Amino acid sequence: MKVGNQHFRTIWCDKTQMTVSFIDQTQLPFVFDVKQVSHYIDIVNAIASMQVRGAPLIGVAAAFGIALAVKEQCSDDFISKVAQTLIASRPTAVNLQWGVTRMLNTLLPLPTSLRLAAAWLEAEQMADEDVKQNQQIAINGLSLLKKLKVTKEKLNKADEPLNILTHCNAGWLATVDVGTALAPIYAAHDAGINVHVWVDETRPRNQGLLTAWELEQHGVPHTVIVDNAGGHLMQQGLVDCCIVGADRIAKNNDVCNKIGTYLKALAANDNGVPFYVAAPSNTFDLSIENGDMIDIENRHVNELSDIKGFDEEFTARVIKINRSSRMLNPAFDVTPASLITHFITEESVL
């Protein structure tokens, strides 16, 4: 996707120099900074500190981490040790385990002399596959948005934009490129459909600001709102559909996603607004019967108490809530399957 007028992925490599570059997302939306690293430990730190974030992206980042490790040593022992370190850098993310495991399965059967070239090839291929998968999600989601546009035209609202509400960041920053929930929105915009996105702030980590930033870079009209406002906007008829991503989808189609998704699904249901979940098909976890069985991570309360922002000249952190207050910070919630209108995957619209 575009930053300024230049095309960027969130992560890429230089196979000749054997370096990996990525956009440092901890500084967005205030500072756009690209980090170039040469050692696997830099990837471990980038994942742990959330310089790279988003389930699909950190899976690919971990693969590049393995490639950097193989540059140093290509023994089974060393690669396996690095694999464990990478997985531990953010233990709750399923994709991290997936990315590392795929690299191990590719490299360990090979003779050590072939591992270096194979590692870079495999990591790069994983990045490319993520992009292709998301492009397919874009195409499948676009068909739904086109139908909504036709409905709107029949209601003599052809001049109004198609208003889409999203929660959290499931854009290209959460993937290698294109995004999941935002993929159909970019596709619609590029197809000349007049779209406008309501961007939930997404407390406590404010990922909505990443969403606003990437929409702005791509020229997609959007408006930032507090998480509290979405229900009111739906009551006012100002939302044509919701599209969100997913962290895990149970066998019965209950969706685990960023905390607050459930409230938006309730409001959509109450106001007859379609509620779409866009995610690659590997997000469906058939080993989990229903949402009740998903363990919801409580994250550090500093995410709630402290705010990072821009203080005229530099990025500053202020304490917004007395640290003496007891706080609770559940990171995800479960949206019952009954509240979801469609799933958009790279394979189909379910």
Added chain:
Amino acid sequence: MKVGNQHFRTIWCDKTQMTVSFIDQTQLPFVFDVKQVSHYIDIVNAIASMQVRGAPLIGVAAAFGIALAVKEQCSDDFISKVAQTLIASRPTAVNLQWGVTRMLNTLLPLPTSLRLAAAWLEAEQMADEDVKQNQQIAINGLSLLKKLKVTKEKLNKADEPLNILTHCNAGWLATVDVGTALAPIYAAHDAGINVHVWVDETRPRNQGLLTAWELEQHGVPHTVIVDNAGGHLMQQGLVDCCIVGADRIAKNNDVCNKIGTYLKALAANDNGVPFYVAAPSNTFDLSIENGDMIDIENRHVNELSDIKGFDEEFTARVIKINRSSRMLNPAFDVTPASLITHFITEESVL
């Protein structure tokens, strides 16, 4: 209510010195500061800058503003001019108009020689009436909480606290004393009932931090959460009831309250959690048929983009959202009557 171990109202006067004192709420929860003022213009500024806030409180503050004005001049012209300035200090608040009108109705029929003493007497009486009304809301709401406690005991959950979720600040800081939504909670705590309050952060103005502060001062156990988390907690069975205040209640019982109230009412309904609205009976506006007719105020987007917090040594403001982003900041929403279990007023439980 208590600050430290000392009893405070949010506003009070010294009739001998003819001064008015109030807690400066713009500095809470980080700094507790009492301002003492002698001129009506200081009250105008305090209301406009939200040093005093909350519908019941600003009505009484305006009454004290008139009393300070009469100290300077007691002519019809001057009093009426000051009345207009006070009403304009926050044009959307109904109680402000109510407080000023009541003072004018009391003072203007009197000979000028009697106006000064009458002004201070009337303003003080309005403050006292607010407190008495809220004490009655406390008693009426307590009866509901006692019933919930009995239900919990029958389910062998006598050892668990009664978990109450509230949105925004409808505590004693929003009134002269005691509060509205928090009044029954304080009453339950003082009656020895084991209560615990889930405090919504309440973006964008973060009034939840005022709620947390006053609960902490009074020793009521509580936990601050982001607005996104309430639905998830209800799904987990961790909320026994919700209590919120109200800004206006239509003839059909639709409730206009702080933005985000509607989403919590939907989640309460979806999870069988009682949803109570606590408000003085003058909040019922019989001139409004239903919630659709209530005009929702869009406030300045700087409330969304900028955050005020504590920067180790001093209170600081950071820009959290690029000011170049388009933002929308609706301040209230409407909760349909069908989602409300009970109204708690000073007159009864409806």
